[in-house]
Amino acid sequence: MIPNRNFRYRATLRALAAVVGLAVALAEAAFAAELVVYSSRKEELIRPAIQAAEKALGVKVILYTAGAGELARRIELEKANPRGDVFIGTTAGFAELMREKGLLDTFTSPLLNEIPAEFRAPDNTWVPITARVRVLVYNTNLVKPQEAPKSYFDLVAPRWKGKASVASMGERTTVGWLAAILAVRGEDFTRKYVADLKANGLKVLKNNTEVRKAVAGGEYAIGITNHYYYLLQLQDDAKSPVGIVYPDQGPADMGTPVFSITAALIKGAKNAEAARSLLEFLLKPEGNRLLVEGEFEIPLLPGLHLPGAEKGIKGLGQFRRPALSQVQIAELEPKVERLFGSAMTP
Ligand SMILES: [Fe+2]
Structure with missing residues (x-):
């Protein structure tokens, strides 16, 4: 009886270990497909654009929201082993500090040619997505x-x-x-x-x-x-x-x-390719419109609807x-x- 029970116990343990091992492997696989976005924009404002990106790109986005200063410190601390892939800031201040510290990678898109160069980093390490x-x-x-x-x-x-x-x-x-x-x-x-x-x-x-x-x-x-x-x-x-x-x-x-709302690819990002696709999506009219409308911002790209135009809001180029x-x-x-x-x- 006892050896038999012992055998069953060990068999159960082995089966359990196999299940746990599989779960760990699955979790790791799932993690590889997850894009980590560090955002200082309020979650409810950025969520619609992020959800549209998840659908369009077939990626899962983990959104971590905190103040821009806190995120910049975190990105610096994680420099040797970045946990975040994309940084979405508010104005350019902290993005520029991170650029100076070499914490950001370059991102280029033909869409950026349609935005005046004054709104982005000269080396494209951070780019503007909307403006206020x-x-x-x-x-x-x-x-x-x-x-x-x-x-x-x-x-x-x-x-x-x-x-x-x-x-x-x-x-x-x-x-x-x-x-x-x-x-x-x-x-x-x-x-x-x-x-x-x-x-x-x-x-x-x-x-x-x-x-x-x-x-x-x-x-x-x-x-x-x-x-x-x-x-x-x-x-x-x-x-x-x-x-x-x-x-x-x-x-x-x-x-x-006028202030740029900034986005950047974190240097050494584990999901750099997906991160670039996300940044591209946020600049495309489909994604950019959701960002602009999320907080009634002004679009930097031409041809997008300007929220509040009927209430006296002016778009880029309509004021000095x-x-x-x-x-x-x-x-x-x-x-x-x-x-x-x-x-x-x-
Ligand atoms: Fe605000």
Whole structure:
């Protein structure tokens, strides 16, 4: 009895080991077909484009979402054995830092020829997928359209004392906005501008969502924010009393800054080929449209529908923008954080 039982026990163990071994092998095979995307875009906004890519390319995408800074640190730590294949960022700042550290591989596509070169890394280690514009929003119950500020620099005037708000530098576009001013107007001017804004009661709120709500609610007459927050506010409540201004549009003005939303292939990616296909898919109209519509961004590729055009949103080429590349803006971001980090804290 006992030897027999022992035999059965050992046979069961062997069978179990075979099953476990098979499961491990299957898991490894499945892992090889999985593309790991590190994304600092909100998951719900990027999910439709990712799902369409999975279907079109026949790959499974593992989406890992965190802040761009955290992802950049993770990619650096994993440098010797990358776990991620694709990085999807917000503005160019962290992508440019990773390029400088040699953490990104090049990616080329004929579609990139249709996007002005200023929006990508010169060596194509990061590429733009969509863009956002830094505008002013105002409360139409408090400010008549003809009286709305036409320039960021109007906001230091007594007329706007205590009436303007902006998001903290936790929002990368606040950093990029000041970096663009620093690039065009220089350090002395920008230091004085920020000091004058603060002296005029500029309110620093936590994020852009707080800014759009504070403006719509009449708490602040003006908000310095991104164009799509105007659309998000109207999506929340179509009757919101909000207007939009593309500032600094005069012939001698700096123009309204535009920021690339970036994507990159991580150097040493285990699934580099599939990663390239994903990046290509995100640039093609089929995938790009989903990204643009996910957060009401503006397309960089010609011929795509512009969300909010009927509500006053302007596409690339329909307004004046600074003569700056994304690299020039990104390079000044650490300096902006150093100079204005404490002033731009809620
Ligand atoms: Fe945002």
